[in-house]
Amino acid sequence: MDTLERYRPLVDDFDAFLDACRRPLPSAVRVNTIKASVERATAALDAEGVGWERAAWNDRVMTVDTDRPGNTWPYYHGWLHGQEEVSALPASALDPDPGERVWDACAAPGSKTTHLAALMDDRGLLVANDSNLGRLSALRSNAERLGVTNVAVTNQDARNFSLKPFGGEEFDRALVDAPCSCEGTIRKNPDALDGWSLDHVRGVAGVQKGILRRAVQATREGGTVVYSTCTFAPEENEAVLDHVLREADCRIVDHGLPVDCAPGVTEWEGESYDPSVRKAARIYPHFQDTGGFFVAKLEVGA
Amino acid sequence: MSGDAPTNVGQRFDRLSATPDDREVEGRASRREILDWWDERFGVPPETFDDHTLWEKGAGKIWIFAGDTPSPVEIEGLGMTFMRTRQEHWKPTTEAVQRFGDRAERNVISLSREAAERFVAGEDQALDWDGDWGYLIAAHELAGADAPLGVGLYVHGELRSRVPKGRRREF
Numbered sequence: 001m002d003t004l005e006r007y008r009p010l011v012d013d014f015d016a017f018l019d020a021c022r023r024p025l026p027s028a029v030r031v032n033t034i035k036a037s038v039e040r041a042t043a044a045l046d047a048e049g050v051g052w053e054r055a056a057w058n059d060r061v062m063t064v065d066t067d068r069p070g071n072t073w074p075y076y077h078g079w080l081h082g083q084e085e086v087s088a089l090p091a092s093a094l095d096p097d098p099g100e101r102v103w104d105a106c107a108a109p110g111s112k113t114t115h116l117a118a119l120m121d122d123r124g125l126l127v128a129n130d131s132n133l134g135r136l137s138a139l140r141s142n143a144e145r146l147g148v149t150n151v152a153v154t155n156q157d158a159r160n161f162s163l164k165p166f167g168g169e170e171f172d173r174a175l176v177d178a179p180c181s182c183e184g185t186i187r188k189n190p191d192a193l194d195g196w197s198l199d200h201v202r203g204v205a206g207v208q209k210g211i212l213r214r215a216v217q218a219t220r221e222g223g224t225v226v227y228s229t230c231t232f233a234p235e236e237n238e239a240v241l242d243h244v245l246r247e248a249d250c251r252i253v254d255h256g257l258p259v260d261c262a263p264g265v266t267e268w269e270g271e272s273y274d275p276s277v278r279k280a281a282r283i284y285p286h287f288q289d290t291g292g293f294f295v296a297k298l299e300v301g302a
Numbered sequence: 303m304s305g306d307a308p309t310n311v312g313q314r315f316d317r318l319s320a321t322p323d324d325r326e327v328e329g330r331a332s333r334r335e336i337l338d339w340w341d342e343r344f345g346v347p348p349e350t351f352d353d354h355t356l357w358e359k360g361a362g363k364i365w366i367f368a369g370d371t372p373s374p375v376e377i378e379g380l381g382m383t384f385m386r387t388r389q390e391h392w393k394p395t396t397e398a399v400q401r402f403g404d405r406a407e408r409n410v411i412s413l414s415r416e417a418a419e420r421f422v423a424g425e426d427q428a429l430d431w432d433g434d435w436g437y438l439i440a441a442h443e444l445a446g447a448d449a450p451l452g453v454g455l456y457v458h459g460e461l462r463s464r465v466p467k468g469r470r471r472e473f
Contacts, residue, residue, distance in 0.1 A: 150381070
């Protein structure tokens with residue numbers, strides 16, 4: 001937890017923040033509306049005597065009264081997917097429509113990909129990319145269990161992703177749920193901070209900048225890009241946005257998420273960032289008993 | 303080697319021809335044959351798949367994709383795996399049956415809760431069935447309607463579970 005001390009200047013009620021980081025996360029699921037309605041999925045939980053509680057901001061996301069949601073009938077049928085509450089934020093912010101062309105740049109293991117597919121009603125083209133071939137098998141098996149048929153899976157370095165296999169046409173929307181230092185997952189994985197170093201943070205920030213810039217380039221004028229991480233480090237969040245605002249044709253817009261969050265920070269350790277990064281959302285674990293998260297929404301070429 | 307007939311290339315997705323008459327790659331099923339098979343075997347109407355295209359990648363492995371894209375395409379996945387052809391008896395995947403099997407009107411075996419549990423655990427079980435032998439859709443009642451569990455092979459008074467190892471569950 002010592003690593004988190006560096007964020008004391010950023011976080012209101014820092015003791016509550018640390019306390020929340022020490023507590024394990026409740027078990028959460030998302031209803032996969034490609035295969036079942038929310039009503040049918042919750043009726044199946046009721047029939048098995050598994051208690052559930054809906055997230056305040058999203059009726060498809062709920063905490064469940066079992067450590068093993070995978071061992072329930074609605075999970076077997078692909079009506080439910082184990083996914084923590086904050087992990088449902090990026091796809092909600094991207095808000096794709098059925099029939100659109102959408103790129104998920106860092107897709108494995110597929111929780112957000114399958115959420116995007118459900119929001120698209122399994123129609124249109126959803127390109128799910130990951131640079132790590134090994135992780136693509138988890139993405140594939142999640143997508144299959146959830147009955148997703150509109151996904152095309154690619155194995156490229158997202159920083160120079162090629163549109164050629166899909167006729168070269170730009171995307172309507174892109175999600176960059178970037179590889180990050182994962183500080184916000186400490187409640188799920190108590191070892192998350194063991195390998196933490198400022199060098200790693202700086203290195204991964206370079207990759208994040210490259211991927212986000214490519215996502216803006218690969219999205220049509222007027223299209224939407226969402227950038228998210230599960231970390232608190234401004235180097236990986238606001239600094240990445242600031243960089244891309246200067247390098248590519250885009251602007252930050254309101255994220256539109258009905259959750260308690262703090263605004264993006266404009267100053268950090270002697271650096272200052274574009275004032276519009278305030279429109280990003282910082283979600284701290286003590287706000288609504290979740291993991292930590294960062295989300296920003298960008299509009300391209302406007 | 304120029305002039306040879308086109309063959310199946312294992313590492314890319316090729317769209318199936320519309321009918322057997324358009325077939326260019328020997329042994330590759332056509333879209334018409336696949337939709338007729340789902341109709342004849344399970345009573346799933348062909349229009350169920352109007353918004354999907356069908357592809358082969360890997361010998362006999364058929365994939366179903368919502369929408370369309372240029373063919374061939376060399377990527378890692380396209381839609382979901384749908385069925386296995388190029389073998390004596392064509393076989394749907396667990397995923398295809400779970401996704402589209404609720405429209406089936408034939409060769410669906412309804413299992414009790416106990417039989418359903420044994421089925422998803424991967425067990426074979428002796429069961430009475432007075433319909434066709436071969437691949438069946440196994441289903442059970444869940445939250446007010448029949449829900450397809452996966453594919454079973456019925457022979458000699460026995461329902462053999464074909465749920466892949468990675469999808470099995472012991473409740």
